[in-house]
Amino acid sequence: MINRIILNETSYFGYGSRSVLKDEIKNRNYKKALVVTQENILENVTSKVLDILNECNYNYELYMGIKPNPTIKNVKDGVLKCKAINADYIIAVGGGSVIDTAKAIGIIMTNPEFENVISLDGTAETKNKSLPIIAIPTTAGTAAEVTINYVITDEERVKKMVCVDPHDIPVLSIIDQELMMEMPKLVAASTGMDALTHAMEGFITKSAWEMTDMFHLEAIKLIFNNIDKAVNNKDKEAIENVGLGQYIAGMGFSNVGLGIVHSMAHPLGALYDTPHGIANAVLLPYVMEYNSKVCKDKFKEIAKAMNLKVDNLSEDEIINEVINAIIDMNKRLGIPNNLKELNVQEKDIDWLANAAYNDLCTGGNPRETSINDIKSLYTKIYNI
Ligand SMILES: NC(=O)c1ccc[n+]([C@@H]2O[C@H](COP(=O)([O-])OP(=O)(O)OC[C@H]3O[C@@H](n4cnc5c(N)ncnc54)[C@H](O)[C@@H]3O)[C@@H](O)[C@H]2O)c1
Ligand SMILES: [Fe+2]
Structure with missing residues (x-):
């Protein structure tokens, strides 16, 4: 190898x-x-x-x-x-x-x-x-x-x-x-969640290996445990940590690729000009849940990097904890809940799914996917 x-x-x-x-x-x-x-x-x-x-x-x-x-x-x-x-x-x-x-x-x-x-x-x-x-x-x-x-x-x-x-x-x-320091709250929240998405998608992507795992887990730790204080309190140390964490995530994902959170975010940016980080943040928890079916074992390490208490939990319970913690973080950061709130049009979902499936990032997704699966994901996240 x-x-x-x-x-x-x-x-x-x-x-x-x-x-x-x-x-x-x-x-x-x-x-x-x-x-x-x-x-x-x-x-x-x-x-x-x-x-x-x-x-x-x-x-x-x-x-x-x-x-x-x-x-x-x-x-x-x-x-x-x-x-x-x-x-x-x-x-x-x-x-x-x-x-x-x-x-x-x-x-x-x-x-x-x-x-x-x-x-x-x-x-x-x-x-x-x-x-x-x-x-x-x-x-x-x-x-x-x-x-x-x-x-x-x-x-x-x-x-x-x-x-x-x-x-x-x-x-x-x-x-x-x-x-x-001068970023408006929603810009700080959405760009930080983009960085967290890089770290999470990069950690479970197909080509991940020891060195990129090291970068991605450290990035999850730095970003997830500091983003709330960085965004909501403008805490200087927390901003320094998120700034460093986003770079470390880049050291990883740039070398191994991402997955369909990014594939699905790109057409939203192209069609509606949705800010990249907001699109990723809204999609992240549900696409992680979809991908968890093929990489259950990786969620314990993700949960530990997020400082979640999961020692006595089953694999499925750990996955739930991770997903709920991301949803909860989105709420604390003022990120919209679903695609409807982003003014996505239901009639466009077929087009979006086709574009996402053909995006360059789809090749890195850990779970083999299809236009239909992506369509179901968009529909679920539209209505949630
Ligand atoms: N090159 C890569 O590897 C890579 C990875 C992920 C995303 N992207 C792309 O990057 C773009 C998104 O970049 P982004 O998320 O950094 O947002 P952005 O560069 O689009 O900036 C968002 C808004 O914040 C403003 N802004 C920037 N810095 C500010 C500051 N310090 N204070 C106040 N306002 C500030 C900008 O003027 C803009 O209005 C997308 O096109 C996305 O697809 C690239
Ligand atoms: Fe990104």
Whole structure:
């Protein structure tokens, strides 16, 4: 058996760690940055990074035209800007939407034959490493700063394209949890639940092995036991722990894949623009229950990482405890209960099930699934 681990090159962690930018940029001899970010976080979040660039007189220009669930147009406009200013590196300051867009821009800059973006869908055979990317996440969720994936929406085909390419990996990631303090409650809740979903799906996915198990169990522990305090009390230590936990989950799932929570979340994002983390959080407990039929033994380890008291319980009782604890956490975080509350239309369930079945993440699901099974899951979670 051969297992592969790919991680980003250099990472820094901790409150205020963005200060390393001063020396890192100088030592790398970069000349001009395209700073990819969003207008709504410019004043309160991105400015904390720009202050350092300004103090050091580092040359940069901003590209801010990115919507959550970023589109092909967002990528194409970014490529035009990157070329126009002659940037030799990219600094991405934002959530997964920003970092994913930066990855697609960086890949096209060095592999121009993929400039139509659509050809990057799935596992594209790019030849060159991306333009160097410094990734600075401002949500504690996707771990895009350490994963080999990026997700771009093709509005014409109503599809979230999951693009997998080791050439996109950032050269430098800075997980500065101070930048995550300003997240509105629902953004903190949903992005944190996305990270928990990565850890749980990654732990039971088909290709999981010792090293990724280690990452995923630690990530479950850090995220599940801190997310409530991070979201509801803005507790500094809890925010640091969730910020670290989401990265550790990324070290795992990026290398082994996910499952149908993500397959089912992607079409919801493509069709209704549902925020990625909210879709995952609503689906997670019921899809875990569905998948438990083929990996009952793994739930004891999950439960222990969640600090649940399960020593004298049967396998089925442990599974129930885990599912109920996720449902309870969603309630405490103010996440909607079901798909109806997300304004999903019952008439779309056939289309959603077909799209989810054909999503790249379905291949990693531990239980062999079918369009019908996925349809039943959507229907159950719609009505629950
Ligand atoms: N690359 C990967 O491996 C990977 C993994 C999972 C998901 N994704 C993708 O990432 C995207 C979702 O990213 P996300 O969940 O981080 O959300 P996001 O980047 O879409 O951000 C959500 C909202 O929060 C705002 N925001 C971000 N940081 C903030 C801060 N510190 N304070 C206040 N507001 C802030 C954003 O401006 C945006 O309005 C989806 O497209 C999803 O499919 C990628
Ligand atoms: Fe995700």
